[in-house]
Amino acid sequence: MRRGGRLFLLLGILIIIAAALIYFVISQPAAPTPELTPQPTQEPKRAVVIARIDIPNNTVLTDTEQFLGTIDIPESEFNSAPGQYFTSPNDLLNKLTARQINFNERIRRSDVTDPGLSILIPTAQPNQPRPKAFPITVSNVSGVVDQVRPGDFVDVLVSFEIIRTIIRPSFDAENKITLKEEQITDHPVKTLIQNVQVLQILKQAVAEGTPGAPTPAPQAGPPPTDANGQPIVAGQPTPGSTGPSSTGTFQAGDWFLVLALTDQQAEVMKYSLENGVISLALRGRGDTTVDTTIGSTLQILVDQFGLPLPAAPAPDVLSQSDLTPVPTLSSPAISPTPVLTATATPTPAR
Numbered sequence: 001m002r003r004g005g006r007l008f009l010l011l012g013i014l015i016i017i018a019a020a021l022i023y024f025v026i027s028q029p030a031a032p033t034p035e036l037t038p039q040p041t042q043e044p045k046r047a048v049v050i051a052r053i054d055i056p057n058n059t060v061l062t063d064t065e066q067f068l069g070t071i072d073i074p075e076s077e078f079n080s081a082p083g084q085y086f087t088s089p090n091d092l093l094n095k096l097t098a099r100q101i102n103f104n105e106r107i108r109r110s111d112v113t114d115p116g117l118s119i120l121i122p123t124a125q126p127n128q129p130r131p132k133a134f135p136i137t138v139s140n141v142s143g144v145v146d147q148v149r150p151g152d153f154v155d156v157l158v159s160f161e162i163i164r165t166i167i168r169p170s171f172d173a174e175n176k177i178t179l180k181e182e183q184i185t186d187h188p189v190k191t192l193i194q195n196v197q198v199l200q201i202l203k204q205a206v207a208e209g210t211p212g213a214p215t216p217a218p219q220a221g222p223p224p225t226d227a228n229g230q231p232i233v234a235g236q237p238t239p240g241s242t243g244p245s246s247t248g249t250f251q252a253g254d255w256f257l258v259l260a261l262t263d264q265q266a267e268v269m270k271y272s273l274e275n276g277v278i279s280l281a282l283r284g285r286g287d288t289t290v291d292t293t294i295g296s297t298l299q300i301l302v303d304q305f306g307l308p309l310p311a312a313p314a315p316d317v318l319s320q321s322d323l324t325p326v327p328t329l330s331s332p333a334i335s336p337t338p339v340l341t342a343t344a345t346p347t348p349a350r
Contacts, residue, residue, distance in 0.1 A: 045072035048106055049086040055101040060115055064089035068107070084108045094119055120150075120199045122260055131260035133199055134269060136278070139254050144282045148257065150200055153288075155281040156193040158272040162186050190295035191281075192268050195288055196259050203255040 052069040061067050068089040078085060086092055086107055096115040101107060117133055124130035140146055148154065163185050170180035257280075261269060272278050294300065301307035 044075040046075050046078040046085075047072055047087055048078065049089055049092060051101045051103055051105050051107060054103050055097055057097055057100045059097045060119060061092050061095050061097070061112070064093055068092060071106075073106075081108070084110070117200060117258065122197060129262050131196075131262050132266065133258050134261040134266045135202075135256050135258050136269065136273060137254050138257055138278075138280060140252050142277075142279045143255070143257065144280050148198055148201065148280065148282055150198055152198045153195050153283040154198060154259075155191055155195065155283065156269065156272070157189060157191050157279045157281060158276045159187055159189040159279075160276040162188060186297055188295055188297045191291070191293050192272060193261070193265050194290050195283065196261055196265065198257055199260055200258040201255065202258070204253070 047070045049068050050071050052067060055061075055067055059067075070087075070089070086109070092107065092112060094115060095112040096119075098111055098113050101111055121131060121133055144154075163183055166182045166184060167179050168182060170178055172178045259269075269278075294304075298307070302309060
């Protein structure tokens with residue numbers, strides 16, 4: 001009995017201790033919840049282009065890494081000048097500065113402008129002067145039926161009308177030897193300028209509905225489509241084709257081509273435009289060959305290319321009655337030609 005009493009006494013003590021611990025835990029006041037302080041909302045940022053160095057006025061921005069960089073500004077500040085900032089340095093490539101832009105200054109659209117045609121003029125070839133922009137007028141025939149595009153290279157062929165006066169010996173009405181002038185006309189052709197670049201093409205704007213405006217031909221049924229269901233545009237290659245279309249349309253009339261010519265080439269072109277007729281020959285991509293040509297005249301075509309000349313007309317067989325009577329020496333209207341007697345030439349005395 002003594003051992004069982006001790007066991008019950010130990011269990012009672014353990015129960016009392018557990019109850020005390022539970023009461024202690026329950027009676028403890030709850031820890032205060034820490035108050036959360038609201039954090040301010042971060043405003044979005046936008047990148048804008050700035051100058052990395054001092055950029056002088058009238059500078060073409062050909063190197064964006066050297067001249068330009070970016071910084072982030074608040075979006076509200078970006079929106080305060082709508083459309084004025086640039087977000088990428090590539091947007092300023094080949095732009096021309098309209099004023100001096102200082103280091104770390106934000107670049108606005110009013111600070112730059114397009115450089116114009118001068119930026120397109122190529123650099124000088126070795127041992128050659130730098131070309132200049134020279135305009136010429138072409139038509140749908142001389143301009144390769146409107147297939148020339150900016151950046152293409154062309155050759156210039158020129159034909160002239162040359163009238164030559166030739167003096168030949170002949171006989172006059174009195175059977176005396178005289179000199180007679182004859183005029184011979186020829187139209188020689190020569191490739192005078194080769195491998196020049198087309199910088200720009202300018203065509204006259206034609207309002208729709210005017211007589212000069214192109215009018216699309218009416219179609220019966222839906223327009224033709226390619227394999228992807230897209231409309232096929234005349235003169236444009238279809239998806240999957242290996243090259244440009246061999247058929248298309250052209251614009252009738254005249255327009256301007258601006259060519260990159262040296263001063264000497266410009267002088268030749270100016271003379272050719274005023275005294276001859278020019279035609280362009282379009283070069284293939286990457287073709288820089290300069291051909292040596294001999295030109296073309298009627299004589300060259302006959303001698304070197306075997307051009308046949310028309311034969312003289314065959315003589316007609318005429319009867320005596322078809323002939324026109326010719327005055328004879330017995331005719332009273334014509335005096336007989338006196339007979340000349342040869343005389344000896346005197347021998348000079350020594």
